[in-house]
Amino acid sequence: MKKSKTEIKNASRTNDIAWWRLKLNEGITEEEIKQACSRYHQALTKLNNILNSNDWLVGQQISIVDISWYTVLQRLVAIGFPLAEYKEVNHYYKKLSTRPAFLLDSKHRESKLIARVFSIFRFINKLKRNRISDYFK
Template structure:
């Protein structure tokens, strides 16, 4: 099993984290985005969108970080991470959509401004980040995990960009339940940290 990734990509970390939580043997292959390796024919043959991560499981190629989470949970029969019942599966899917939507266009986009120099409106994406953080804080009232009473791929999907939100000048200080969720994920056996960059609020910490 090969996992093509970049260390500063939260989408990549999402996939690497789940592979590690499942303790799956794999080869992590770093793609040099700065040199444009993701736009070369060899990589585009794996993923025509030219994005990391990409999972190559003995010829079965899966692109998109959330799709990789679903693939691995299904392949290894891990219904503890992805419920089989309709309501549980739907609840997980809801948060995968949030990870690909509100989190991508909020905290992830804010971090792209400071770490990669993206041309987003910083105030706008920071405002979006706080909007989804407020919703998460409310959702976590009286619960430890996003879905049910144990961690699922929903928690894995939201972790990376929430944990590094301060790099995009998104202050997490007012979100006690979100912070508690991050600490619970970090305490899971097999957890691997997402590399931290000295950007945004993290530059002063």
């Protein structure tokens, strides 16, 4: 019997919730952190190569792809990711950060709350002597 789209979507949602509950209760393993950092390194290396000869990731002007990557980069920077090691990506992130829409967003209450949460995250990890940059050595 073929499953409907709703059944597939609900099963996927159930799996996602189970994963998040597991991580809440058991935490993220050292190996999972290393694998995630490796995947980000590969992705950022590709982005760096693209941005070496392009102003934007797709086309000649900012697009939804750039906006999506901005939010990813913003969160990586917030947790202390060594973005400066990717020269072109770092320049791209700084360029996006100065655009009026992104500056306006940073003043919203939700953005400030997220920044505080990440600040606390970095502080706790600093006390534990954990740094995400350690996974790139």
